[in-house]
Amino acid sequence: MPVSAPPGPRSRATRALYLIPLLALLATGCASASGAEPDADPTAAIPLPGPDDGSSDEGSPGTAGAGDGAHEPVGDGPLHDRVVVIDPGHNGGNAEASSEINRLVPAGPQQKACDTVGAETGSGYPEHLFNWELSLLVKERLEADGATVILTREDDEGVGPCINERAEIGNEADADAALSIHADGGPETGRGFHVIVPGEVEGYTEEIVEPSRELAEDLRREYREGTDIPYADYLAQDGLDERTDLGGLNMSTVPKVFLEAGNMRNPEDAALLEDPQWQERAANSIARALAVYLLRE
Numbered sequence: 001m002p003v004s005a006p007p008g009p010r011s012r013a014t015r016a017l018y019l020i021p022l023l024a025l026l027a028t029g030c031a032s033a034s035g036a037e038p039d040a041d042p043t044a045a046i047p048l049p050g051p052d053d054g055s056s057d058e059g060s061p062g063t064a065g066a067g068d069g070a071h072e073p074v075g076d077g078p079l080h081d082r083v084v085v086i087d088p089g090h091n092g093g094n095a096e097a098s099s100e101i102n103r104l105v106p107a108g109p110q111q112k113a114c115d116t117v118g119a120e121t122g123s124g125y126p127e128h129l130f131n132w133e134l135s136l137l138v139k140e141r142l143e144a145d146g147a148t149v150i151l152t153r154e155d156d157e158g159v160g161p162c163i164n165e166r167a168e169i170g171n172e173a174d175a176d177a178a179l180s181i182h183a184d185g186g187p188e189t190g191r192g193f194h195v196i197v198p199g200e201v202e203g204y205t206e207e208i209v210e211p212s213r214e215l216a217e218d219l220r221r222e223y224r225e226g227t228d229i230p231y232a233d234y235l236a237q238d239g240l241d242e243r244t245d246l247g248g249l250n251m252s253t254v255p256k257v258f259l260e261a262g263n264m265r266n267p268e269d270a271a272l273l274e275d276p277q278w279q280e281r282a283a284n285s286i287a288r289a290l291a292v293y294l295l296r297e
């Protein structure tokens with residue numbers, strides 16, 4: 001099927017916006033991006049610990065990677081000792097590599113396919129590319145505030161990595177938080193986003209259920225505030241869905257959630273997902289959610 005041109009490369013002027021430090025966004029409640037009055041944004045009231053309040057090492061052992069010395073801080077911002085893994089779902093080469101991505105890999109108590117191809121909008125904008133572009137925007141924002149950000153793939157042309165390897169990247173990095181970015185391929189009539197949290201899977205997810213839910217709630221709130229996409233109306237509950245069958249969550253030892261950023265098959269959602277300016281706003285909200293979560297730890 002012919003694939004229409006995806007949103008093109010962003011201009012330099014737009015790119016400069018990436019460098020607005022998150023702290024400024026946090027302080028203003030992201031009002032400039034959402035168009036809301038600062039006082040009207042309830043998220044502006046979230047109490048944020050200062051970067052130097054010394055509480056960063058009090059998280060539960062095994063989940064807080066901050067301060068373990070494994071990573072060189074990349075900046076002086078408030079997130080300078082935090083490590084975040086961003087996992088752009090799927091990959092551009094998956095569709096041409098069915099035997100590779102269909103092989104079974106450990107996914108918890110069961111095995112699942114290494115990876116899948118992903119969804120696309122009615123105009124042919126593929127999910128793997130959306131995931132990749134949004135992940136880069138989030139990465140730039142977090143790095144502007146000093147976080148170390150690791151992506152699970154290096155471009156949008158390759159195959160995989162497999163779901164268990166994506167989880168392993170977060171584990172190896174001892175990430176403070178990991179986020180898989182996806183968009184759904186739901187029914188055309190259904191719209192909205194949801195955040196997937198790990199349910200308890202004995203021997204796998206016990207340690208991450210609670211912190212992952214906190215992360216999910218931060219993400220659900222900020223994403224709902226910062227985008228025009230409502231909670232999904234065709235699955236999940238109030239934008240949250242607990243799953244015990246996803247290898248990317250079951251194999252993670254660090255707090256991790258999936259964002260299903262919208263329904264690519266729904267024309268209203270698709271129009272937003274394809275819009276580079278909307279993507280900037282979405283990235284603001286996602287980065288903000290991660291910063292709020294990381295600064296609370």
Ligand SMILES: [Zn+2]
Pocket residue numbers: 089090118119127182183184
């Ligand atoms: Zn996906």
